[in-house]
Amino acid sequence: MYIIPKEKIRKIESEVKPDYLKNVNKLVEQGISDAVKEVGTKIKFDDSCLEPWCIKISKDLRDSKSGIYYKKITESHPDTLMAIYEKFRNEYNYNIIVDGKNYTLFEEQGYNQARKIKDLKGVKKFLEKCFPYNKFTSKDAQYDAYSYCKAMGINVCVYCNAQLIHTIIRRRKKIIRPQIDHFFPQSRFPMFALSFYNMVPACQVCNNIKRDEFCDLGEIYHPYVDDYADFRFRWRYNKLWVACGLGKAEKTAKMLHTEDVYNMYTGVAEKIVGKVEDYDPVYIDDIMELMNKHRPKNKQLDKETVIRRIYDYVLKEECFDIPLGEMRHDILEDKIEKAYGGITQ
Numbered sequence: 445m446y447i448i449p450k451e452k453i454r455k456i457e458s459e460v461k462p463d464y465l466k467n468v469n470k471l472v473e474q475g476i477s478d479a480v481k482e483v484g485t486k487i488k489f490d491d492s493c494l495e496p497w498c499i500k501i502s503k504d505l506r507d508s509k510s511g512i513y514y515k516k517i518t519e520s521h522p523d524t525l526m527a528i529y530e531k532f533r534n535e536y537n538y539n540i541i542v543d544g545k546n547y548t549l550f551e552e553q554g555y556n557q558a559r560k561i562k563d564l565k566g567v568k569k570f571l572e573k574c575f576p577y578n579k580f581t582s583k584d585a586q587y588d589a590y591s592y593c594k595a596m597g598i599n600v601c602v603y604c605n606a607q608l609i610h611t612i613i614r615r616r617k618k619i620i621r622p623q624i625d626h627f628f629p630q631s632r633f634p635m636f637a638l639s640f641y642n643m644v645p646a647c648q649v650c651n652n653i654k655r656d657e658f659c660d661l662g663e664i665y666h667p668y669v670d671d672y673a674d675f676r677f678r679w680r681y682n683k684l685w686v687a688c689g690l691g692k693a694e695k696t697a698k699m700l701h702t703e704d705v706y707n708m709y710t711g712v713a714e715k716i717v718g719k720v721e722d723y724d725p726v727y728i729d730d731i732m733e734l735m736n737k738h739r740p741k742n743k744q745l746d747k748e749t750v751i752r753r754i755y756d757y758v759l760k761e762e763c764f765d766i767p768l769g770e771m772r773h774d775i776l777e778d779k780i781e782k783a784y785g786g787i788t789q
């Protein structure tokens with residue numbers, strides 16, 4: 445997991461989020477109307493439900509004073525989203541009648557029974573229609589997932605920092621975009637399918653690895669929430685190692701199979717290390733002299749700049765935007781520290 449830099453988040457919140465919410469909230473407003481029409485008559489409830497549950501939920505979704513107001517859902521931070529979900533569970537946990545038997549809607553048994561009803565998967569199906577992610581990912585709309593990804597300007601997978609995830613739109617033709625992972629899985633939390641802070645631009649590999657894995661904010665890093673991820677890459681005994689702290693770091697790395705993913709890049713790491721070994725520190729002064737030989741005095745390179753150029757050193761603040769940037773930085777920082785006593789001379 446590679447935490448999105450705070451300055452990048454502030455820019456996204458000021459430049460991307462308002463336009464996103466304006467367009468997505470229109471989708472949700474229409475989705476709620478469509479859901480009531482399509483789902484309203486397809487399920488039977490016991491007498492404790494005084495009005496059709498879908499009508500009540502739809503009213504509360506549109507009520508700015510309710511705990512599940514749809515605009516609150518689309519704009520809230522991740523910690524608030526889970527509080528909304530718990531309120532929803534507690535308030536709308538009706539009994540559902542299937543084949544003459546009572547089931548509680550949110551209990552696993554009741555949910556599985558609800559799935560048997562033709563064209564309906566209980567409350568999950570209703571919420572999927574209220575928050576129509578399928579329409580957001582359609583290429584037909586003027587504002588869609590392509591518009592969102594382009595505006596986000598995230599070009600390297602947030603989860604692995606290894607794969608490019610460009611968005612390409614050429615002459616209004618939508619060619620390619622990143623996959624969008626739902627931090628709280630869409631399959632389990634359909635009401636968060638269009639929540640701004642629940643969508644993470646990711647590569648296909650990471651999105652498929654994570655899939656429907658439930659993420660607890662107390663146990664797994666969130667790219668928009670956390671300030672720091674305790675991961676480090678090291679080259680030891682001719683092998684690439686992913687060193688991580690205990691707790692969140694360990695659980696996040698395990699969920700994303702970070703070590704397995706980076707095993708694919710052992711050859712890249714080996715070349716980085718080889719370059720440090722090829723350019724022995726004793727030659728750096730000679731190399732610097734050669735590089736500066738024909739440079740004007742006001743454009744002479746200092747030793748720090750020469751070292752960075754020779755090894756293609758990635759600064760910490762650049763890692764987020766460069767594929768394998770974190771791995772390159774960590775390995776080079778470690779090796780240069782041993783060879784030169786640090787990058788800063």
